[in-house]
Amino acid sequence: MEIEDLNIQDLVEFDAEGGLIRFAGQRSLIIDATAMGSLRKDLIEHFGVATARGILTRFGYVHGWRMAEALETHFKWDCDEDRQRAGGRIHMLEGMYCLQPGSLDPLSKEGRTLLNSYEAEQHIAHLGRSDATVCWTICGLTSGYLSRTLGQEIYVLEERCLGRGDAACHLLGRTREEWGDKRADELRFFHIEKLSGWLDASLHQITETLKGVEQKLRERMRMLSSVTPNIEEPLGMVARSVAMRRLIDLARRIAKVDSTILITGESGTGKERIARYVHEQSSRASGPFIAVNCGAITETLLESELFGHARGAFTGAVQNRPGLFEAANGGTLLLDEIGEVSHGMQIKLLRALQEREIRRVGENQSRPVNVRVIAATNRELTKDIVEGRFRKDLYYRLNVVELHVPSLRDRREDILPLARVLLTEAASRLKRPITGLSPRAADQILRYDWPGNVRELENAMERAVALARVSRTELADLPEEVRQALAIPIASGAVKALESVEKEYIMAVLDRNGGNQTLTAEQLDIGSATLYRKLKKYGVVRRGGAPAK
Incomplete structure (x- = not known):
């Protein structure tokens, strides 16, 4: 068989009744690329880059080795060189990457060039651009295939990578001796026996980090409790007033239901802290909490920020980039200052909320998202609706439950x-x-x-x-x-006599004026003699006008 004869129809067999798929004679699975990207993200975040790279490299190596065995068993090749080069086409048919036309074998001096790579795409989508090469599974895959085909250990490493911002991925394959010591730190990821050491180190690091966080939380709560007992965990919110206790109780109850929430209140009242409280009390607490100030971003940039963009969508869009809706998947997205969003953007937000899917700028493909949206504003949206500045349908979509944060x-x-x-x-x-x-x-x-x-x-x-x-x-x-603030009469608690309130206010003005009675009388619009009589009655001055000591 020649390489050009390989096509997907000949390689894939379906057994619908038996629930089997075979690729090149081997039982296979169809696995979503995004799910693999999510797995990569979880491995890196929970166990560290070294452990994640070791696992994915080994996974790819075994996959490549098994594929080489299958091609050797099920196909007859005109020459060993064709069998060796067939790996690249097989992996491309699997959807791993796209080979550059005329690209050579990784063992050649020029190496192999990939125009796109599912692994680089998923790394960028879930973790952003990397400072290092990221096609670990593909390197392992190619290494395993060549090692089985040639009967000696071949190690394939990346020289350039799309995930690092390069124009293409470039693979080179060499023996251990040919690599020498210059890439020794990367060759270690091919040895599975080192994995347990990396994993133990990662678990130890995670354990120590959790212990440190727990200790800091205990110290913080002890510190706050020593200041005031009316602290609402976990975010240290003070709730002595009836209005605040009522708000926190409502926030706690609505957090259990996955409804959209509108948080209203004056600027500086702590709307984001309430949003975080809802997130921490919800079933999404283990997911991300992402806040964006919609009023601080122009409409064009806001669309890209929220929904992401495709490469080439606009000047400067040099790579695919997920938006905040995708970044907050499984968690909570806070749209702060929602009242400042333009009409055009309001329509797009409404669609995202209704359909639970978004479309990146420059793409025709819709992507499902699993995000709880909380909106916040210091504007009166009902007034804005009347004046035509805010869409009524978006308002009702956001205002399933309103949490009003009282002013201080x-x-x-x-x-x-x-x-x-x-x-x-x-x-x-x-x-x-x-x-x-x-x-x-x-x-x-x-x-x-x-x-x-x-x-x-x-x-x-x-x-x-x-x-x-x-x-x-x-x-x-x-x-x-x-x-410089004067006393504020407050009708809470026990009612004070009018004379007592008058005394407090006069004394506050006198204190602000540094004891200057003439200026105080002028500001209170009373005569100096009247002020003197009142101060004398309060015991503030003695006979003759001298201040009391």
């Missing part, structure tokens, strides 16, 4: 506990021995309205930690706008 001023019971938590976190991060807030600092934090919500409070606590001269933060360490 609407959960004032949480302000001080949350400030203490953020202060402790900042002190730990900046490695400063800050133990807490002074009474005056704590009181002023409660007076401020916090229009920037949790984000502003977090920044204020980090600033206070950075500026603190002693072991606790003082009033002077807080931002100026916080220091």
